[in-house]
Amino acid sequence: MSTKTSIEWTEQTWNPTVGCSKISAGCANCYAEAMARRLKAMGVKGYENGFQLTLLPERLEEPLSRRRPTTYFVNSMSDLFHENIPDNYIRKVLAVIQQSPQHTFQILTKRAKRMADFFQGRTPPLNAWLGVTVENRADGIPRLDCLRAVAACVRFVSAEPLLEDLGIVDLSGIHWVIVGGESGPKARPMKREWVMNIKSQCDAEKVAFFFKQWGGWGADGKKRAKKQNGRLLDGRTWDAVPVPFCDFA
Ligand code: SF4
Numbered sequence: 222m223s224t225k226t227s228i229e230w231t232e233q234t235w236n237p238t239v240g241c242s243k244i245s246a247g248c249a250n251c252y253a254e255a256m257a258r259r260l261k262a263m264g265v266k267g268y269e270n271g272f273q274l275t276l277l278p279e280r281l282e283e284p285l286s287r288r289r290p291t292t293y294f295v296n297s298m299s300d301l302f303h304e305n306i307p308d309n310y311i312r313k314v315l316a317v318i319q320q321s322p323q324h325t326f327q328i329l330t331k332r333a334k335r336m337a338d339f340f341q342g343r344t345p346p347l348n349a350w351l352g353v354t355v356e357n358r359a360d361g362i363p364r365l366d367c368l369r370a371v372a373a374c375v376r377f378v379s380a381e382p383l384l385e386d387l388g389i390v391d392l393s394g395i396h397w398v399i400v401g402g403e404s405g406p407k408a409r410p411m412k413r414e415w416v417m418n419i420k421s422q423c424d425a426e427k428v429a430f431f432f433k434q435w436g437g438w439g440a441d442g443k444k445r446a447k448k449q450n451g452r453l454l455d456g457r458t459w460d461a462v463p464v465p466f467c468d469f470a
Contacts, residue, residue, distance in 0.1 A: 382411065
């Protein structure tokens with residue numbers, strides 16, 4: 222079932238698949254993996270296979286029955302472009318998105334190449350925002366070219382967990398950047414200067430900038446509970462969200 226979430230940049234999660242496998246540095250302390258194991262132990266429906274990739278077609282139609290316009294994060298517990306999800310199933314997910322114009326759907330992937338290949342010659346639904354994770358330079362930056370190849374109304378970047386300074390980033394064709402630190406007992410630190418480097422490039426390129434949270438380490442470089450580190454960057458929150466503009470529609 223779709224679920225209300227505390228993730229700062231969305232409203233509900235919708236997981237027509239659950240489970241995944243690790244693909245890059247950002248996956249090392251995957252929140253979804255730990256959560257899936259916990260839900261399996263609790264006997265929660267849908268998590269019988271733990272973190273093993275599982276299609277849940279019974280969940281496909283959930284957004285259709287919700288009238289109130291809602292922003293959904295698609296597959297917070299998986300990756301829609303995982304190699305074990307058949308093209309035909311992705312088409313079914315996109316069909317539901319297309320049939321739910323009252324909602325906005327945020328699809329975030331680390332499998333950017335597959336996403337670009339999937340959408341070659343196809344336009345995503347107008348209410349689908351497509352994004353890639355950019356946690357570091359080696360794994361993350363190459364995903365940007367794949368994202369730019371897709372004709373989405375909103376193309377976004379999740380720099381979470383931000384693991385290093387990203388240097389100069391080509392933000393052309395990117396509408397939104399979300400930055401966050403890693404949470405959990407094994408959280409890796411995020412430095413203020415890395416965040417400010419991205420923010421200043423977003424400001425210069427007029428890209429919406431959203432600071433999600435510090436995670437396990439504060440701006441002062443000290444490790445403590447996530448809530449104590451909070452969401453403030455230079456004394457305030459940064460919650461910009463892009464206005465969709467479909468110049469290809
Ligand atoms: S791609 Fe996402 S869900 Fe999959 S293992 Fe990596 S962090 Fe976890």
